[in-house]
Amino acid sequence: MADGAHTLPLPETARAALKAAVGDKGWLESEADKAPYLAEERGYYHGESALVLRPASTEEVSKIVTICAGHAIPVTPQGGNTGLCGGAVARGGVLINLGRMNRVREIDPVNATMTVEAGCILKDIQDRADAAGLLFPLSLAAEGTCQIGGNLSTNAGGIQVLRYGNARDLVLGLEVVTADGRVWHGLRGLRKNNTGYDLKHLFMGAEGTLGIITAAVLKLFPKPAETTTAMVAAETPQHLSALLTRLKQATGGQVNSFEYICRAPLDAVFTHIPGTQDPMQEKYEHYALVEMASGQKGVIRDLAEAALGEAFEAGEIVDAVLAESGEQAARLWNIRESIPEALKHCGPSAKHDISVPVSKVPEFLEKGSAHAERVIPGCTVMAFGHMGDGNLHFNLVMPQDTAPEDAARLREEVPPGVHDIADSLGGSFSAEHGIGLLKVHEMARYKSDVEKDMLRAIKGALDPQGIMNPGKVVP
Ligand SMILES: Cc1cc2nc3c(=O)[nH]c(=O)nc-3n(C[C@H](O)[C@H](O)[C@H](O)COP(=O)(O)OP(=O)(O)OC[C@H]3O[C@@H](n4cnc5c(N)ncnc54)[C@H](O)[C@@H]3O)c2cc1C
Numbered sequence: 001m002a003d004g005a006h007t008l009p010l011p012e013t014a015r016a017a018l019k020a021a022v023g024d025k026g027w028l029e030s031e032a033d034k035a036p037y038l039a040e041e042r043g044y045y046h047g048e049s050a051l052v053l054r055p056a057s058t059e060e061v062s063k064i065v066t067i068c069a070g071h072a073i074p075v076t077p078q079g080g081n082t083g084l085c086g087g088a089v090a091r092g093g094v095l096i097n098l099g100r101m102n103r104v105r106e107i108d109p110v111n112a113t114m115t116v117e118a119g120c121i122l123k124d125i126q127d128r129a130d131a132a133g134l135l136f137p138l139s140l141a142a143e144g145t146c147q148i149g150g151n152l153s154t155n156a157g158g159i160q161v162l163r164y165g166n167a168r169d170l171v172l173g174l175e176v177v178t179a180d181g182r183v184w185h186g187l188r189g190l191r192k193n194n195t196g197y198d199l200k201h202l203f204m205g206a207e208g209t210l211g212i213i214t215a216a217v218l219k220l221f222p223k224p225a226e227t228t229t230a231m232v233a234a235e236t237p238q239h240l241s242a243l244l245t246r247l248k249q250a251t252g253g254q255v256n257s258f259e260y261i262c263r264a265p266l267d268a269v270f271t272h273i274p275g276t277q278d279p280m281q282e283k284y285e286h287y288a289l290v291e292m293a294s295g296q297k298g299v300i301r302d303l304a305e306a307a308l309g310e311a312f313e314a315g316e317i318v319d320a321v322l323a324e325s326g327e328q329a330a331r332l333w334n335i336r337e338s339i340p341e342a343l344k345h346c347g348p349s350a351k352h353d354i355s356v357p358v359s360k361v362p363e364f365l366e367k368g369s370a371h372a373e374r375v376i377p378g379c380t381v382m383a384f385g386h387m388g389d390g391n392l393h394f395n396l397v398m399p400q401d402t403a404p405e406d407a408a409r410l411r412e413e414v415p416p417g418v419h420d421i422a423d424s425l426g427g428s429f430s431a432e433h434g435i436g437l438l439k440v441h442e443m444a445r446y447k448s449d450v451e452k453d454m455l456r457a458i459k460g461a462l463d464p465q466g467i468m469n470p471g472k473v474v475p
Pocket of ligand 1: 041076077078079080081082083084086087088098118139140141142145146147148149150151152153154155156157158159207208209211212213214340432433436469472
């Protein structure tokens, strides 16, 4: 996919000033050194950047952006580079990787908050919260690599949104370097603060187009005392919808995750991922992986068992495996988390990250699958994802012998139809992975004129020179 990247020469005075701003450990200039930061997971894009800068403090980020603003040099922020939309791909100017800003500044157990720098790896934040006897619930398969700054900038979702919300729901305050290089000190740990516009929400989900997040105050939660995990099979997605409602009622809202998986991705996992096996004797068409948790011991498993028994009697499920140990639960989760890797072995695919109201998931699956069969004859629907949030990864795997040029063409042609179906059901063409470069044209297509005008007005007000991650998000 061509991305139209271009590099304007960096003025020598600016180059020298940028290097001085971050010191010897803070910049990379040779093509070999820059290469890992300019690569992109799916290989759709290749970054271009005169310098890769790795600041160690907010002050250094501020100096960099001040210099760039003075010369109108484009700035692309980057976290763990695990976003799958090309948002962290530099298209000229300088790339700022936040990885060296990885300090936990404070944990306040009474306020139940943790103040972290943007470059902290998500898994490290979870571990620090755990060591303090608390929970930071944001969790996704890339958590060993992605950074909290990237998570907040993409408003990441993951596997516990159903219970705890998206990344933006887990933040009380932010520190941001604005497009003119100034620092907004918004690191307040307040649960109530009604003083006009809530500016932090502008920067979350903005994918670095309005400023650079340098630190955040995160909300922490009590750790669950007991967790129970089940994999269930059902005849239709409608039955799984009914089960979700039943489990939420039965547990008083203590369902953390409700992940849908259709049969084909399971087959792909059992074929391609060593050490995995089907936990059930029979094969079915539709499955859900469910996790429930409570603050008290000896409660949630009984509630879950009783509710699943009732679901059997009501015909909502036809089979179920309730994990007997943490190890068994981990094996069930490994199946779900191995799906993206397994699909890489299955042939070229057109991927979609859509959301619809939870009640419309079955209708989306029915209409989306019919559409897929029409536009890619012989394709396999590999649908899975966060059904409890109405978010599906609707991947259409093409026959193995599809020629590369046909696959590339179909990747362009197929999504609009799938996105139209989501849109017609009141849904979204991008549920959790963001816009980046990949979906800017869909912003142009699906956002109303009023929305586009407001987006452009905000961008123009906060970044009048258009230097912050240009070409991303705003159509
Ligand atoms: C295996 C796998 C599983 C995934 N699962 C999920 C999932 O379940 N849910 C989900 O939501 N996503 C998921 N993702 C996508 C990705 O992990 C998330 O979008 C993640 O939040 C990106 O974090 P990052 O640090 O890698 O950001 P990057 O990819 O480096 O950057 C993402 C965007 O944020 C901007 N940015 C980064 N840091 C900053 C900053 N400090 N200030 C301002 N802008 C910044 C970048 O410019 C870019 O536009 C998955 C990805 C992979 C590879």
